[in-house]
Structure formats: structure tokens, C-alpha cells
Amino acid sequence: MLRRKIAFLLAVFAATAGVMALQKPLFMAWYAGEAAAAGAGAAEWFEVLWHGLSLDLTVAGYVTAVPLLVMLLSLWVRLPERLWRALLTGYFALVALLTAVVFAVDLALYEHWGFRIDATVFIYLADPKEAMASVDWWLGVRQTLIAALCTAGILWLYRRTLRLFDGEPLGVRSAVPATLLFAMLAAFDFLAIRGGMGASVANISKVCFSPEAFLNHAATNPLFSLLSSLGDNEDYAAAYPFYDDRTLDANFAALRGDDPAQRPDTLLLTTRRPNIVVVILESFARTVMDEQIGGEPVMPSMQRLKGEGIWFENFFANSFRTDRGEVAVLSGYPAQTRTSIMKLPAKSRTLPSIARSLAAEGYATSFAYGGDLNFTNQAQYMYATGWQELIWQRDLRFAGADPSDWGWDDALMCDWFAQRVIDLDGAGQPFLAGLLTLSSHKPFDVPYAKFENEVLNAMAFSDECVGRMIERLKASPAWENLLVILVADHGYPYPKTLPYNVPLRHRIPMIWTGGAVRAPGVVETYGSQIDLAATLLGQLGIAHGDYAFSKDLFASEPPRKFAYYTFNDGFGVVDASGEAIWDATSDRIVSETAPGLLDVGRTMLQSTYRDLAER
Known part of the structure; x- marks a missing residue:
């Protein structure tokens, strides 16, 4: 027995x-x-x-x-x-x-x-x-x-x-x-x-x-x-103890972008108070944007707009998820590795935001999405950080159309949003209007059949919808005083073999266009989503002293411009000199081709988590 x-x-x-x-x-x-x-x-x-x-x-x-x-x-x-x-x-x-x-x-x-x-x-x-x-x-x-x-x-x-x-x-x-x-x-x-x-x-x-x-x-x-991983990183301040407090403070002082004396060396706009549209493009990766099938670009609209506006050649996402990308774009706050501040209401509501900064200057602020803004706590975060009006799936009806499982498709939303921008312009008050697209999100269910690959087909559909929206705005009186910022929420694993932690996986497009743009051009400076806030506010002459992590890409200080991103448990940093990638799971340097970048990434990661703990 x-x-x-x-x-x-x-x-x-x-x-x-x-x-x-x-x-x-x-x-x-x-x-x-x-x-x-x-x-x-x-x-x-x-x-x-x-x-x-x-x-x-x-x-x-x-x-x-x-x-x-x-x-x-x-x-x-x-x-x-x-x-x-x-x-x-x-x-x-x-x-x-x-x-x-x-x-x-x-x-x-x-x-x-x-x-x-x-x-x-x-x-x-x-x-x-x-x-x-x-x-x-x-x-x-x-x-x-x-x-x-x-x-x-x-x-x-x-x-x-x-x-x-x-x-x-x-x-x-x-x-x-x-x-x-x-x-x-x-x-x-x-x-x-x-x-x-x-x-x-x-x-x-x-x-x-x-x-x-x-x-x-x-x-x-x-x-x-x-x-x-259950319960990971509850003690945020102790999550990545690379440096003692004094060393961390000294390291971060050379990287932070909230110096009140900062001024941009280049002015891109014809006015200090344009109406502003921020379109966050779901999964618009550079690898997809630059792809061609049979000699035909997958995203012809983005390629055209790239030449018509201000194109940021070396621009990167901060993470791989929409909720973290949104916070990076709208609040200038770096993405975390294994958590999401958007899911922590007591902390996310303390974040600075473009909406809050512009509302203080008299801007009306609104954000639209064809899906459900309750997902990943978006609505709470947006309301708490200065978005005065949220419009989403439950608020919208389109005659003869039904929403997909994910929400109203980009054809309907982009057409509706163009009209909304035109109406806001007619109201006479300066405004910030945001839109998050969704058709280029899985399950890629779109009324479109251009490419056999479902991912590329959905991306092409969204690209066409955004292109039509821009053309409609161009033909309206709203265009003259309008700044449109097109920026992706994150990259996409295309091709499928693209490693998750390399810079190319996180490279995304950003285009500034509109009648308020002084002239088209190409910006070679390296930056990421967290730098959008300080760069935009700098062009408007609005202080950005509460955006510690956001750098004005057109200011001479801080001198080192770089793109920083995180993945599941690690970070990457890339600038004109090279790259550094570190994996926390194996405590291993994946890549380091430029001196000092590893310290930049460690400083950014530890500073982010210390800041998160203090909020």
C-alpha cells in the first residue's frame, strides 16, 4: 500500500x-x-x-x-x-x-x-x-x-x-x-x-x-x-532601485523638461492660439505606414500628409497599449512596465494634461471615441485631467448603421468628427478636440477589402478615413486657424517576427498639419509621446512646469533629446547616437550601442516609479 x-x-x-x-x-x-x-x-x-x-x-x-x-x-x-x-x-x-x-x-x-x-x-x-x-x-x-x-x-x-x-x-x-x-x-x-x-x-x-x-x-x-506576477510592483518606489535618491535626483535633473525658463528656438505656428485637434491613431506603426504591397503604399493618406505638414522622423511610442499611450500623449507621463496609471484613479487624477493646461487658457476641451471610454478606465482619467466633454459609442447614432463589436467604425467617426470640428470653429471659442480611432484594432472588422492581410487591410481603411477627414477640414473655414496633430497610440508587431523590445517595434508617425502650421518640414530630433505636451505648449507660449518628464523638442534645454519606451518588464532608449535596451526579467542588457543611454533609461524608469509612488 x-x-x-x-x-x-x-x-x-x-x-x-x-x-x-x-x-x-x-x-x-x-x-x-x-x-x-x-x-x-x-x-x-x-x-x-x-x-x-x-x-x-x-x-x-x-x-x-x-x-x-x-x-x-x-x-x-x-x-x-x-x-x-x-x-x-x-x-x-x-x-x-x-x-x-x-x-x-x-x-x-x-x-x-x-x-x-x-x-x-x-x-x-x-x-x-x-x-x-x-x-x-x-x-x-x-x-x-x-x-x-x-x-x-x-x-x-x-x-x-x-x-x-x-x-x-x-x-x-x-x-x-x-x-x-x-x-x-x-x-x-x-x-x-x-x-x-x-x-x-x-x-x-x-x-x-x-x-x-x-x-x-x-x-x-x-x-x-x-x-x-499577481500583486507585482505594489511598492512602486522600490520596484527598480538602480540609484540612491541623491544620485537619482542628479541624474534626472539633466533629463527633466520642466524648466520654466525653457523657450523653443523654432516657432512652427502662425498664431499662439490655434484651435487644436489631436487624433490618436490606433496601432499606426511606422512599419505599417512604410509598407507597400505591389508597389502601392498601405497608408497613402499618411504618406501624403507627411509631405504636407511637419513630419517627425524619429518619433516613438512609450508603450505597447492604448491606455499607456494615451497617458503619454495627453499627460506627458511615461508608461510603466507592469502596471497602468490609468487604472489607478487616485494617482491618474493628479497627472498634468494638455486638456487641463489649455482649459486654463480658455479652451473648450472635448474627446470623442467610437467605442466605450469606460474600458481601461479612460473616462475617469479624462474627466479627472481636464477633458470637459466626452462623447463615445453610447452617445452616438448613425442612420442605417450598426456598431461593430468594438464600436462605430472610423468611416462614420471621422466623418462625424470633421463636422464637429467645423461646428466648434463656428462657436467662436478656442477648442481642443481629441479623437481616438478604432478600426485598426483587432478584430480588424472593417467594411473594406483592399488587401488580403487583415491587419494591413484594416490599417488601410483607417488611413483612408483619416485622409478623407483631413480633406474635408481643408475645404472648410475651420482649416485656417487649425492645428491637427496626428499621432499613434502605440506601434504594432508587423511583421510578426519583429521583436517586442527593439526601437523599430515602438517607432510611430507624428504629423502636425493644418492652416495654423507656418510651413511643412521634417524634424529629425529624437522624441517620444511624452514630449508632445511640452513641445505643443512651448509653441503656444504656455508654461509646462508641471510636466517633469516631457521635453520641448525645439528648446535647447535639456540638451540631450532621446526617445524612451517601456515594454513588459524593461525599457529602451534611442537617440541619434544609438540605443540601449534592458530587460528586467533576466536583469540583462539586451543592447547598448551608445554610452550613457543605459543610465538615461534607468534614470527614467526609476524616476517614473518613484513619482508613481508619491502620487
Whole structure:
């Protein structure tokens, strides 16, 4: 009997570790293109399995803990064996379901996020209806089937292990030494959970082995990645302790952009008080904007507007998500790695914002979106930071049209928004009007058929809608005193093999156009979304002393102009001299081609989190 009890526990542990290990070749096969781009041959596939085994064993240790406790109880407590089996079957069903669902969701998300699933997903599941709106029907069906098949397979395996279960209690003479033996097994199980006997406990760094981020991601156990990130970064000030306070203050003093004495060296506008339109373009990546299919540009409108207005050649997003990109654009506040300040109302409401600054100068401020502004807490953030009027899906009706799952498409919204700008101009009060587009967001459901690739087709549709909107504004009296700023909320993983942490992944377009622009031109200075606030306010002669992280790209101070961005757990910095990329998960410098940029990134990241803690 004792031999069967031990064999059962070992079988549970081995079965769990096997299931976790099997996910790795399945993941790499699913992302075969990325694996090939990372140079994954037979040796790399083996290394992914080998290095990933440490976290697989940790998860197996956690899963085995409950059966181990049951076996200990069964040594002393007599219960019907069918009851023990029923309890264990229910437990294994929960483990199988959780493992399968996490695997299926992670498999779908990685394509868009570029990292394995973690607690970030719960930010976007706070509103399940809106989260599901970005999932097309086939994707939902496909991942559900994958989860169901995996659940069935894992549960079948666990039920096989249950054949070894023996719930008969032992006599006292046998139970005492058996208890000591199981205590020893529990100690080994604890070591598996801890990640060994070394000083470092189980963490994702343990599986990192390659300079190719994809291979490290492939080795990561998704269930561990999700569960281990719960509650991350609650002590924000201690999240990235690169420098002591005095050194950090000195480093940041050379980078901050809130010097009241700053003045732009170049004036781009014909007036200090234009009416202003900010159009945040969903997922408009430079890689997509510059793409051509059969010699035809995917985004001809953006290419045309690039030559007609002021084009920012070296401009970058601060993050990979809309909520973080919006805060960077509208508040000049850097994106965080594993949290989103937009989801922290007590903190986000203290942020500066373009809307608040312009409202203080007599501007009427309004923001429009064809979807639901409650998603990711956008409405709360916008109202709290000075947007006086929000107009979104629930407020709009279009004759003969129905919204998609994500909201009203860009054709309807851009046409409506053009008329709104014209009407605001007629009202006589200076205004700031914002628009967030949405048709270039997954599921890419658009009434358009130009390219076979659904991503490029949706991007082309949005580009055409924005182009028509600009042409309509040009033909109206509103154009003469209008500044239109077109800027993406974040980049997009196009092509699919584009690594998530390199500068090109975060490169985005920004164009200033309108009748208030003095002349077209090209700006070569490096900058990112956080620099828009100070740059715009500088052109308007409005103080931007409360935007510590935002630099006026046309001011001589601070002298070093750079673009800074974050990804899941790390940062990148790029300027005219080179780049620096640092990954916090593996505590590794991914790239450093210019001196000093690594310190710039570390200073920005630590300063952001210290500021977040103090808000």
C-alpha cells in the first residue's frame, strides 16, 4: 500500500511536469516564424525545454502539494476511497482547466503583446464585455477549442495517475514511519516550489538563457508567469532601485523638461492660439505606414500628409497599449512596465494634461471615441485631467448603421468628427478636440477589402478615413486657424517576427498639419509621446512646469533629446547616437550601442516609479 501511495505522488508530479514541458514545443511550433527568426535549430529547441524545466518543476511542486496533503491524511483518517478519489478528481479538473485556459489565452496574446501572459491581463478583463469586443469570432472559437482539448487531455492523464491511488489507512506502526517518509517527500516538493537550494527562489530569470528574447519567452511557463506576477510592483518606489535618491535626483535633473525658463528656438505656428485637434491613431506603426504591397503604399493618406505638414522622423511610442499611450500623449507621463496609471484613479487624477493646461487658457476641451471610454478606465482619467466633454459609442447614432463589436467604425467617426470640428470653429471659442480611432484594432472588422492581410487591410481603411477627414477640414473655414496633430497610440508587431523590445517595434508617425502650421518640414530630433505636451505648449507660449518628464523638442534645454519606451518588464532608449535596451526579467542588457543611454533609461524608469509612488 505504501509503495502505491508513493508511486501515486511521483506520478502526479511527473505528469504535471510533463504537461508543462509539452507546452514549450507546442508554443514554438505555433510561432514557427518567430522561432526561425530567432535562429532556433534542434539545439535551441532542446535548450528551451531544458532551461524551462526549472519553472515546470516549480509548478509541478505546487500542483503536487494538495495530493501530498491528501496522502498524509489518508495514512491516519479512514474515509471511503471513492470520496478521496472524488475530491482528487475535482482538484485535478480545476488544475487541468486553469492550465489549459492560461495556455490557450497566452497562445493568442503573445502575437500582440510580445511577452508571456502575466497579471497585465486582469487590467483588461476588469470589463469583460469590452475585452471580448477585441476578439473576433473565429479566434474565440479556436482558443476555446484549444482550451477544451487541452483540459480533456490533461484530465485524462491525471485520471490515469489516480489508478495508483490507495486511500487505505495504515496501522500505527506503519503510519508513523510513513508519515516521516512523506515529510521528506514534502521537503523535496518544497525545494521544487522554491526552485532549488540556492539563494535565488523560483523566478522567470531562471529560464533566461539566450540573447534572443523569443527563446527566453518560449522557455517561460505561462502559468507561473501569470501567478507570480499577481500583486507585482505594489511598492512602486522600490520596484527598480538602480540609484540612491541623491544620485537619482542628479541624474534626472539633466533629463527633466520642466524648466520654466525653457523657450523653443523654432516657432512652427502662425498664431499662439490655434484651435487644436489631436487624433490618436490606433496601432499606426511606422512599419505599417512604410509598407507597400505591389508597389502601392498601405497608408497613402499618411504618406501624403507627411509631405504636407511637419513630419517627425524619429518619433516613438512609450508603450505597447492604448491606455499607456494615451497617458503619454495627453499627460506627458511615461508608461510603466507592469502596471497602468490609468487604472489607478487616485494617482491618474493628479497627472498634468494638455486638456487641463489649455482649459486654463480658455479652451473648450472635448474627446470623442467610437467605442466605450469606460474600458481601461479612460473616462475617469479624462474627466479627472481636464477633458470637459466626452462623447463615445453610447452617445452616438448613425442612420442605417450598426456598431461593430468594438464600436462605430472610423468611416462614420471621422466623418462625424470633421463636422464637429467645423461646428466648434463656428462657436467662436478656442477648442481642443481629441479623437481616438478604432478600426485598426483587432478584430480588424472593417467594411473594406483592399488587401488580403487583415491587419494591413484594416490599417488601410483607417488611413483612408483619416485622409478623407483631413480633406474635408481643408475645404472648410475651420482649416485656417487649425492645428491637427496626428499621432499613434502605440506601434504594432508587423511583421510578426519583429521583436517586442527593439526601437523599430515602438517607432510611430507624428504629423502636425493644418492652416495654423507656418510651413511643412521634417524634424529629425529624437522624441517620444511624452514630449508632445511640452513641445505643443512651448509653441503656444504656455508654461509646462508641471510636466517633469516631457521635453520641448525645439528648446535647447535639456540638451540631450532621446526617445524612451517601456515594454513588459524593461525599457529602451534611442537617440541619434544609438540605443540601449534592458530587460528586467533576466536583469540583462539586451543592447547598448551608445554610452550613457543605459543610465538615461534607468534614470527614467526609476524616476517614473518613484513619482508613481508619491502620487
